[in-house]
Amino acid sequence: MGKTIDIIKEKRSVSEEVKGRIKSFNRLKKMILKSLETGGKTIPEIAKETNEETHVITYHLMTLIRYGSIVTGELDDNDEYYSYEFKQKQ
């Protein structure tokens, strides 16, 4: 199959909502990854550092885990929060 993207581009355009989604995900991804540069952290710790709501961090962090950027670390001493860290490159 050849390049077919140009066919759909003639019929459709990208909505502002989709552009906004890409921007928002990239911004949060950058913030979460930057926060983890200094070591494993829990969701409330990342939220505090990034000044974002915890549920927003939960959603995006879990999405990043799904696509392989981050892995789950240890559970804290109170058995409440997991820490999350960069996936070690092989």
Add this chain to the structure above:
Amino acid sequence: MTEKKEYDVLVLGGGISGSESALNLAKQGFKVILVEKDLSLGGKMIHLSKVFPTLDCSACITTPKVSETARHPNIDIYTFSEVRDIEKLNSGDFQVTLVQKPRYVTEDCTGCQLCEDKCPVVVNDQYQWDLVGRKAIYVPFSIANPRIAAIDIENCSLCGACEKVCPANSIDFSQVEMQTPIVVKTVIIAIGFNLFDPTLIPRYGFGKYKNVVTSMQMERQLVPTRPFNNVLRPKDGKMPDNIAYVLCAGSRDETVGNPICSQVCCMYSTKQAQLLMGALPMADVTVYYLHIRAFGKGFCEFYQQAKGMGVEFIKGKIGLITEKENGNLLLRYEDIESGNIKEAEHDLVVL
């Protein structure tokens, strides 16, 4: 419109009922067309953790059934398709227009998911009930059948990255909706059910309080392909240790148009409570109910088993749920046994 096709039976819906119907008829020699609106067969059951009261693995029941359906020579399957205009002919047969929506990915797709890594758009994953994101190009879920990616064109950025990276050259943006006339002798409607929308009861706080979840969201948290790494609160990723179930949420309630009992929430909540006791051994699970309707074979024993495992059952009607600053939830309820109004704090509520 293309050439007219003829079948003995049209089965509408590729869930467990539709697949079972199609398979039984095909085994008797009937030519069957199975039409599923979703991207995969399996319906709701393929997404469940276990079934009650046997606690058999739900996907282990559904997946072989779906595979057998997909491979049967007497069954033609159309996923991501719908029917329009069913019309009865003078012969007694039905004329149907089959509508196949474009998935923008051909059957050459190997399900390798390299395209997902490259796709820049993240949207709510409907198969994880919005608890986590998926990409605009995606394989619906790991045990999907067919295991072929699809492009969510409404959310596609039209960047073409998927087309560049696809090793099977299976991306095809030239696909368009196709309509095919078919004639069938009979129609089986197995279209399943819609889940109740809990935002219709604002006092339960679903949508407003992130730690109020639906039973389907909890179901997903209990399967091996769960959205999170464990059962966690969506608000802050905390492992819950005091979970409440609110039964009859959306049923036996004239105000939302469902005056009768759902006949299912008692037992799936009891099942989930048992599974939670296994997943989170330190957690307390409380079920607020009006009446326990354990009417099927082995159901009452299953309910007694949950009680024996330590699940607390309180005969109470929830009036209001409010959220505390730490994300915990205060449940104000009528204790039906004593007639008193009481309050209880939980860190996760399942409707």
